[in-house]
Structure formats: structure tokens, C-alpha cells
Amino acid sequence: METVSDRAGEEIEFHGKGGKTLVEGAYATLRREILEGAFEPGAKLRTEELRARYNISGSTMREALTRLLGEALVTSEGQRGFRVAPASLEDFRDLTEVRKLIETEALRQAIAHGDEAWESQIVASFYRLSKVEERLAEDPAHAISEFEERNREFHRALIAACPSRWLHHFIGLLFQQSERYRRMSMAKRTIPRDVHAEHKAIFDAVIARDADLACKLTADHIERTLTVLRVALEPQAEPRRSKTKINS
Amino acid sequence: METVSDRAGEEIEFHGKGGKTLVEGAYATLRREILEGAFEPGAKLRTEELRARYNISGSTMREALTRLLGEALVTSEGQRGFRVAPASLEDFRDLTEVRKLIETEALRQAIAHGDEAWESQIVASFYRLSKVEERLAEDPAHAISEFEERNREFHRALIAACPSRWLHHFIGLLFQQSERYRRMSMAKRTIPRDVHAEHKAIFDAVIARDADLACKLTADHIERTLTVLRVALEPQAEPRRSKTKINS
DNA sequence: GTCAACAAAAATCTCGATATTTTTTTAAAG
DNA sequence: CTTTAAAAAAATATCGAGATTTTTGTTGAC
Incomplete structure (x- = not known):
């Protein structure tokens, strides 16, 4: 089982999936670290540094980075390496709008197509x-990662009966992107929010097969995280900066 | 300027962009070759073979392949290499539906936000x-590649004024995916089709800022390629196969 | 002091060879 | 003749070093 050095040189596990390839291991680990904010948005990702961190060679590390490029979690420019994808309120706003459009459509289709097995999976994940x-x-602090996982699983279960592979693919990308912002939003929690009540309302509407209500609630639910983050950022709005980059 | 060997061992140019890296060159070339159907959907992509074809090393070739993975033009499985992404009528049907959803939304936003510069770019590309x-x-046979390029540019110009980066990103992916099918559809042209008239109608509606009409026409336009391909495939429908994979 | 040219350092990108895994072939057994 | 097992071949995945480019630092002219 491979190990990687942590921030101060400790060793953490390489997420013990046996059959996996080194590229996949480094990819999965780096992805999680980016999502959890271990690397700042926009930060330089030096191959040498990462190579050493994950105990793999340069080319292998580059391949892992290239995978994250396809998920828009890192950027790469010509002859000057990789960076963590930048984060901005504007990006999150955009993300949120598109997510509302696509996820409600998928939910509508899921409600139209879903059978009992689909329902029971929703019950279980809820x-x-x-x-x-x-x-x-x-x-x-300790429950947040598990919450993220189960939250993802619940949202996935809701739309699991949607037959469109491409909608699923895009929703997966957008949801992952949102995770980064969601974690920031939770860290700077300012507005009290009853997330459970929101989930319960969506759950009830979906089980009742009320597509219009379920979509409305889902859209509001998605929108609310944006509102929370916006409020958390606006008070300290320095008039100098126009683009409000987010630096954790 | 790098060269790559063609099918029978000829040499073709590496798309003479100077500042590019070898990875980007191989990536761009292989992408085009896949889109043009030089590699069959589902075909094995042996690194050794490609490595030799493009005169680059194994790791570099893998990196190029990994980029295409992010664009869903190739697939990769565990310890058994890369393949050209499979193609099926079902996939194209899905693709078409999602494209209609996303592209009409982007068009609506573009019409709402577009200024004169946007209009003039549309006029030029049309x-x-x-x-x-x-x-x-x-x-x-000879004009098809140029048609594809200008067709892409026209469709891009139409929605250029849409402010959503994520919509643009997804539309780009979907459009590229469609290109593969579009080329098949043109190769097996069965139904006569006045594509120019369709483009003209969309053009007029957009310039007139008639969002509803423009979206309707665009949706029909996108749908029509599916119909053409479906008709081209259905007559020879062998009852044995249920999933109708497309093999060029 | 600022700018430019040049040199040194660091980082990226690329290569060719090796280790590992999968696939194919061959041989043996039931 | 089919199935199983072992060996050989092929293909994938990985490595560590070297070539190339960008970045940083230094010197000298104006």
C-alpha cells in the first residue's frame, strides 16, 4: 500500500484500493485534496513537488494532473505547467445557474421514469x-466529509432514474465543482440554514411524484448555497478588487 | 516541424503551430483523426502504435490520450489501455436531446445580452x-472539413453573447461529440436536406431577436441530423442486434 | 534608479528503457 | 475434443534521467 507525505512530511495512505493503477491513485488523492481546499484555488502545482508527495515519477504525475484537467479542477498553460483551477463568486454563480437548469431537467425525467427500486434507493440514501x-x-469538522459523500449520494439517487448519460455526466462535473465552494461556504457559515429540512422537502415531493414542486425545491436548494457564500463574502467586500477571487 | 506517418506510412504534418508542446500536437492530431473517423468507434488504441505514428514517447502519448479522455473521445479501463469512445444511435439520441436543452438556453441568453459586435460576428460567420x-x-468530399469548421464557428458566434462559461464549455463538448455522428450522417446521405435554408432561417430569427422562433428553429436543426442518421441506419436494421453500435 | 542583456537556476517537457500486467500460445490432462 | 495449466509474447504502466523552456538573478550601461 502506497503512502504519500502530508503537509509537514507525515505519511497518509493512498486510499487503499488494491487493483488501481498509480495514476488513478494519485488522481483520486489529488482530486480530494483540491476539493477539500488543501491547495488554494489558482495555486501553482509543481510536478516535482507533487511527484515527491505521492512517490511517483514525473510522467505519471503529469498524467494524473491531465485527468483533473478534464474535470476542470486544474488548468494548464502551454509551457508553464499546471495550476489549481481558480475560484470566484462569478464562477460559482454561473455554476449554480447551469446546475439548476440541468439538474431540474434530470429530476423531471427521473420522476417520469422512476420505478420502485429507484424510490427505495432514495429512501435509503435519505x-x-x-x-x-x-x-x-x-x-x-469531523462529519463534513461524510456529509459530502452522503449528500452526493442522495442527490445522485434522486436523479438515478433519468436515462440520459450526458445529463448525468454534466451533473457529476457540476456537483464536484460545487463541492469546493460548498466547503468554503460551510467553513464561513454565517447564515443559519436548515439543510435537513430542505432535503426532507425535496424527498417528500419526489416520493409524491410532484415534479413541479420537486424541481422548484431543488432549484431553491441549489441557489441557497450561493446566497450563503455571497453573504459570507460581501460584508468584507474591498472596493479595490473587482473580480473577487476566492482565496480560502 | 514534426511529422507523423499516415495510414500507409506516408508522412503528414503535425499541424504547424509553432509554440505548442508535443503533447498538444499529438492531442490535436489524434482528436481530429478520431472525429474524422480514421479510427473506428470502440477501436483499440495501442500506445506503442500511436507512439510510433506521432514520433513521440510512450508517456507523452499517454498524456495526449488522457486529454481526450476528458473530452469523452476515448475511454480507458484499468490496466488495459485506451479505446476510441464507442458510438451508438442511442448515444447520439441522448446527445441530441441534451444539446437541444443547453444550446437553446444559451441562445436565449445570447439574444438577451448580445450587442452590435455580436451581431456583426454572426453576419460574418454566416x-x-x-x-x-x-x-x-x-x-x-473535399469541402466537408472546411464546412465543419465554419459550421462550428457559426454556431459559436450565435451563442457568443451568452455569458455562461459553463454553458459554453458543455456546448463545446456536445458539439464535438456530434461532429463524429454528423460526418457519418453526411457520408451515408440518404434524405435530401437543405442545410443552408435551415441556417438562413436561424440567422434571420436571431438577427430579428425573436428568441422563441430562433430556439425552435435551432432545436429542429439539431434534431434533423439525428433523423437523417436514424433513417440511414434503420433500413438495414438487423433484428439480431439490439444496441445498434455504429461501425463507420 | 531604470532598463536591457546576459547568466544561472528552476521548472517543464520529453525520452528510452524497465517493471508489471494482460493476452496469446503451447502443452498436458481429463 | 474440451478444459486447465504453464510458458511465451504483447501491451500497459512506471521510472529516472536528459533536453528544452521559463523564471529568477546579476551585471553593466545610460
Whole structure:
């Protein structure tokens, strides 16, 4: 089992999936670290540095970085290497709008096509999500990653019956992008928010097969994270900066 | 200037862009070759073979392949290499539906936001497209690549005023995916089709800022290529195959 | 002091060879 | 003749070093 050195030189595991290739391991680990904010948006990603961090060779590291390029989590420019994808309120606003458009469409199709197996998967994932939401109030720092996982799983279950592969693909990309901002939003939590109540409302509407209501609630739900982050950023709005880049 | 060996061992140019890296060169060339159908959907892409074809090393070739992975033009599985992304009527049907959803939304936003500069770019690209459409009737085989380029440019110009980066990104991916099918559809041309008239109608509606009409026409325009390909495939529908993979 | 040219350092990109895994072939057994 | 097992071949994945480009630092002229 491979290991990688942590920030100060500790060693953390390479996410013990046996059959995987080194590229896939480095890719998965770096992706998570970017999403969790271990690397600042826009930060330089030196191959030599990362190569050493993950104990792999340069070319292998480049291949892992190139994968993240395809998910828009890193950028690469000509002859001057890779960077973490920049983050901005404007980007998140855009992301949110497109997500509303695509995810509500997928939800509508899922409600139209879904069978009992689909429903039961929603029930199960909603239950699992609810459990971790309780824990989130007590121990936010520790439960947040598990919350993210179950939140993703719940949202995936909702639209699982949508037959469009391309909608699923795009939603996956957008959801992942949102995760980065969502974590920032939770870190700077300013507005009190009953996420569980939102999920419950969506859950009820979907099980009741009320497509219009479910889509409306989902759109509001997606929008709300943007509002929270916007409020968290606006008060300290320095008039000098116009583009409001986000630096964690 | 690098060269690559053609099918029978000839040498063709590496798309003479000077400042590019070898990875970018191989990536761009292979992408075009896949889109043009030089490699069959689902075909194995042996690194050794490609490496020799483009005169680059294995790791560099892998990096180029990984880029195409992010654009869903190739697939990669665990420890068994890369393949050209499969193509199927079902995939094209899905692609078409999603494209209609996203591209009409972008067009609506473009019409709402567009200024005079936007309009003039549309006029220019429509003119350029019209010119090559004339040539297309006489000399299809030779004009097709130029038609594809100008067609892409026209469609891009139409939605250029849409402010959403993510819509642009997805539309770019979907348009590229469609290109592969579009070329198949043109090769097996069965139904007579006045593409120029379709473009003209869209052009007029957009310039008149009639969003509803423009979106309707665009959706029909996108749908029509699907219909053409469907008709071209259905007559020879062998009852044995259920999934109707497309093998050029 | 600022700018430019040049040199040194650092980083990126590329290569060719090796280790590992999968696939094919061959041989043996039931 | 089919199935199983072992060996050989082919293909993938990985490495570490070298070539190329960008960035940083220094010197000298104006």
C-alpha cells in the first residue's frame, strides 16, 4: 500500500484500493485534496513537488494532473505547467445557474421514469444522509466529509432514474465543482440554514411524484448555497478588487 | 516541424503551430483523426502504435490520450489501455436531446445580452458558412472539413453573447461529440436536406431577436441530423442486434 | 534608479528503457 | 475434443534521467 507525505512530511495512505493503477491513485488523492481546499484555488502545482508527495515519477504525475484537467479542477498553460483551477463568486454563480437548469431537467425525467427500486434507493440514501446531518450539528469538522459523500449520494439517487448519460455526466462535473465552494461556504457559515429540512422537502415531493414542486425545491436548494457564500463574502467586500477571487 | 506517418506510412504534418508542446500536437492530431473517423468507434488504441505514428514517447502519448479522455473521445479501463469512445444511435439520441436543452438556453441568453459586435460576428460567420455550403454541393468530399469548421464557428458566434462559461464549455463538448455522428450522417446521405435554408432561417430569427422562433428553429436543426442518421441506419436494421453500435 | 542583456537556476517537457500486467500460445490432462 | 495449466509474447504502466523552456538573478550601461 502506497503512502504519500502530508503537509509537514507525515505519511497518509493512498486510499487503499488494491487493483488501481498509480495514476488513478494519485488522481483520486489529488482530486480530494483540491476539493477539500488543501491547495488554494489558482495555486501553482509543481510536478516535482507533487511527484515527491505521492512517490511517483514525473510522467505519471503529469498524467494524473491531465485527468483533473478534464474535470476542470486544474488548468494548464502551454509551457508553464499546471495550476489549481481558480475560484470566484462569478464562477460559482454561473455554476449554480447551469446546475439548476440541468439538474431540474434530470429530476423531471427521473420522476417520469422512476420505478420502485429507484424510490427505495432514495429512501435509503435519505435515511443515511439524515443520520450524518444530526452529527453535523455536534461535530462539524469531523462529519463534513461524510456529509459530502452522503449528500452526493442522495442527490445522485434522486436523479438515478433519468436515462440520459450526458445529463448525468454534466451533473457529476457540476456537483464536484460545487463541492469546493460548498466547503468554503460551510467553513464561513454565517447564515443559519436548515439543510435537513430542505432535503426532507425535496424527498417528500419526489416520493409524491410532484415534479413541479420537486424541481422548484431543488432549484431553491441549489441557489441557497450561493446566497450563503455571497453573504459570507460581501460584508468584507474591498472596493479595490473587482473580480473577487476566492482565496480560502 | 514534426511529422507523423499516415495510414500507409506516408508522412503528414503535425499541424504547424509553432509554440505548442508535443503533447498538444499529438492531442490535436489524434482528436481530429478520431472525429474524422480514421479510427473506428470502440477501436483499440495501442500506445506503442500511436507512439510510433506521432514520433513521440510512450508517456507523452499517454498524456495526449488522457486529454481526450476528458473530452469523452476515448475511454480507458484499468490496466488495459485506451479505446476510441464507442458510438451508438442511442448515444447520439441522448446527445441530441441534451444539446437541444443547453444550446437553446444559451441562445436565449445570447439574444438577451448580445450587442452590435455580436451581431456583426454572426453576419460574418454566416457569410463564410454560406460560401462553403455552395461548394459542398459540388465537391462534398473535399469541402466537408472546411464546412465543419465554419459550421462550428457559426454556431459559436450565435451563442457568443451568452455569458455562461459553463454553458459554453458543455456546448463545446456536445458539439464535438456530434461532429463524429454528423460526418457519418453526411457520408451515408440518404434524405435530401437543405442545410443552408435551415441556417438562413436561424440567422434571420436571431438577427430579428425573436428568441422563441430562433430556439425552435435551432432545436429542429439539431434534431434533423439525428433523423437523417436514424433513417440511414434503420433500413438495414438487423433484428439480431439490439444496441445498434455504429461501425463507420 | 531604470532598463536591457546576459547568466544561472528552476521548472517543464520529453525520452528510452524497465517493471508489471494482460493476452496469446503451447502443452498436458481429463 | 474440451478444459486447465504453464510458458511465451504483447501491451500497459512506471521510472529516472536528459533536453528544452521559463523564471529568477546579476551585471553593466545610460
